[in-house]
Amino acid sequence: MDVTPAPVNGEISGNVLFYTKPEPLSRDLHGKLGVKGVEGPFAFASKAHAVPLTVGEFQLAAVTGPIIFVGDEKLPIAVMGLRADENIFLKPDGSFEAGIYVPAYIRRYPFVFANDDQNGQMVLCIDRASSLIVEGGEAAFFDEKGEPTDYTKTCIEFCNNYEMERQRTANFVQLLRALDLFEPKVANFQGMNPDGTLSEPQKIADYFGVSEEKLGKLSPQQLVELRDNGALPQIYAHLQSLVGWDRLVALAMAKDTLAQAQAQSPSPANA
Template sequence: DRNAEFVVEGGDMPFFEDGKPSQYTQNCIEFCNNFEMERQRTLSFVQLLKDLDLFELKTANFTPQNPDGSAGQPQKIADYFGVSEEKLNKLPTEKLVELRDNGALGQIYAHLLSLVGWDRLVAVALGRASQTPQAANA
């Protein structure tokens, strides 16, 4: 986009040097290539999970704490598709070995572990959001 304000003659980061892509441009190209490779790996991983029918609809809830310390009314945050631990455990042993050997099993367990942190993540986000207006008024 030649009209972009950061594209100027003699800028700090030239796109080309001596008619060849500059180191900056090469780094940008490498980043884009790596991003595309990771995108393709993600698509393949998700397709593997679909093929194994491991996804199920899940709901992310958050239970706030009342001023007296008791649990408040649970609030629905989102619906999403996640790996079903029950379906994973029902896979045949040879399929689990295959997943272990191709590295997918570790990624699946990392996903399952990350699901445990929903409540804490939402609580941190809500805590930050509630502090922002107070800081602006101070």
């Protein structure tokens, strides 16, 4: 894998969340560009209600919300909202609420490695459409000699580490598949009626998760294998994270109540 800025050659493939105009980082095209400093750097993630997660992040992300697996590939994601296009943990100013774990997938932006199919390699790209990238930005991509700055080298290292974690995550998922530990799951919410009785359950999401029943039926040797390769703590982190569905529901209801109260309150001009 290339870990240096690549020239513009070959065709970049891949459709990646957040990145609308990926371009291979080039001193010829981007020599005067950099990333500007902003108080709310994560505004681009305001509509990200589900964000890819690597297995090494499970234990940190579990305290924030549910970690689930989706699609045929059983991609692990961090659930960050109940509604499409709404990240419930992101404040209007583009910063995250205190104590929220921010996935590495978000933190690497606007950098990303992408496939260069023509040359059979990975190249470092930037999202040229990002509002964070400007001419003369505080964190320049290249120095006066046209060499990558320390900032760019750090970002390259971060993205390279992310790709290695992504592969480790694929191996983790494959291990769970091999042990047949996945099962379809449904997240439901059951509220209260005005008279105090329980309302009808409402389905929040369909997803895949680890079956506790199947996990309990593994042989001692299989459990030791999961323990020794570090998979068992990550499985438990995933299972523990699922209690976070209730937290998301409570946050969504509180947000809706606040919005309704604000909409009904008179404006200062009419008070």
